[in-house]
Amino acid sequence: MTLDELRAQVRALGRPETARVLQGFFKTGAGQYGEGDVFLGIKAPVLRKLAKSAQGLDMPATLTLLASSFHEERLLALLLLMQRFTGGDEDPRQAVYQAYLDNTACINNWDLVDISAPHIVGAYLQDKERSKLQALVLSSSLWERRIAMVSCLHFIRHGDFNDTLQLAAQLLYDREDLMHKAAGWMLREVGKRDQARLEGFLDEHGRAMPRTMLRYAIERFSPELRQAYLRVKFQN
Numbered sequence: 001m002t003l004d005e006l007r008a009q010v011r012a013l014g015r016p017e018t019a020r021v022l023q024g025f026f027k028t029g030a031g032q033y034g035e036g037d038v039f040l041g042i043k044a045p046v047l048r049k050l051a052k053s054a055q056g057l058d059m060p061a062t063l064t065l066l067a068s069s070f071h072e073e074r075l076l077a078l079l080l081l082m083q084r085f086t087g088g089d090e091d092p093r094q095a096v097y098q099a100y101l102d103n104t105a106c107i108n109n110w111d112l113v114d115i116s117a118p119h120i121v122g123a124y125l126q127d128k129e130r131s132k133l134q135a136l137v138l139s140s141s142l143w144e145r146r147i148a149m150v151s152c153l154h155f156i157r158h159g160d161f162n163d164t165l166q167l168a169a170q171l172l173y174d175r176e177d178l179m180h181k182a183a184g185w186m187l188r189e190v191g192k193r194d195q196a197r198l199e200g201f202l203d204e205h206g207r208a209m210p211r212t213m214l215r216y217a218i219e220r221f222s223p224e225l226r227q228a229y230l231r232v233k234f235q236n
Contacts, residue, residue, distance in 0.1 A: 001054050003061040009050060010073055014040035026071070026109055033142065033178060034109050042072045044115070051079035059084070063099060066106045074106055078116040085120050097124040101132070104144050110178055117147045122154025130163055137167050142176050149182045156189045164190055165201050172208050184209075184216025192220060202229055209233065 019041030028034040057065075057080055066077035085096040100107070100120045107113055125132065136148035149171065152164040168183040191198030198217065206214060206229055214233055218226045 001056060003057065003064060006050075006054050006057060006065070006076075007073065010042065010047075010070075010076065011040065013042045013046055013050070014072075016041055018043070022071070026111070033176075037071050037109055038069055040070050040072045044075065044111070047072060047076050048079060051076055051083060054080060055083055055087075059095070059099065063103065066103055071109065071112075074108075075112055075115070078107065078112060082116060082119045085123065093124055096120060104141065104147065107147065108143050110146065110182075113143055113146045114150055117151045118153040118157075121147060122151035125151070126154060126158065133163060133167065137170055142178060145171070145174065145176075145179055146182050149179065149186055152186050153189060156186065156193065159193065161190045161194065161197055165197070168201070168213075169205060172205060172210070172213075174210075177210075177212055180210040180212040181216055184213040187213070187217035188219055191217065195221075206232055 019039040022039040022041060023037070026034045026037060026039070028037045028039075054076075062077050062080045062084070065073050065080070068074055068077070081096050081100060085093050088096070097120055100116070107116065121132075133148045133151065136144045139145055139148075149164075149167055152167060155161070155163055164186045168187055171179050171183045174180065174183075187198055187201065190201075202209075202214075202217065209217070211233070214229065218229050221229070
């Protein structure tokens with residue numbers, strides 16, 4: 001399948017009414033985090049199915065798709081990069097990882113980050129040195145910071161929590177609510193596997209945590225334990 005053929009299929013799947021709903025959901029208005037993003041109106045399961053039929057698309061064409069002004073085409077490109085990553089040996093995996101980091105400006109909404117970062121950045125760094133996460137978490141780009149945080153989901157699934165806790169601590173004073181949600185989500189994932197580690201983090205940092213981060217982190221606690229941490233957070 002050529003890039004033009006793939007794009008024709010994508011455009012044919014668009015639904016204007018769905019696009020209007022998605023543009024509201026993903027905050028594309030002036031001053032919002034997704035300002036200027038344009039949707040065709042295609043849901044993710046449909047794009048996943050299309051990606052399976054387009055596995056032969058080469059890397060240059062995939063990166064051209066990733067640079068599209070249409071959200072769904074960028075999402076499709078990320079799904080194709082994930083397929084290329086999981087199907088390759090070390091050299092193709094490194095190429096996909098590097099291409100991903102070279103194009104973070106195109107990975108510019110939370111769903112694009114969340115669907116791809118653990119499976120490319122996290123998976124690549126699983127057995128490697130991880131200083132790149134520090135560079136990303138200190139970035140002025142909201143999306144690069146989110147990539148750093150959400151990539152940790154891969155490590156968490158392998159019982160490795162150290163980077164998650166370190167990055168979450170660095171994000172305690174981040175200004176973006178989307179980062180508070182991402183950090184709280186990753187902390188909750190740690191707690192699902194090792195509640196004692198999460199409680200240790202909360203005992204040290206809970207009072208300084210943004211409200212959203214804390215609420216996400218303790219979502220699976222018992223009602224009594226949730227209230228105990230909230231009392232500590234909001235007591236005078």
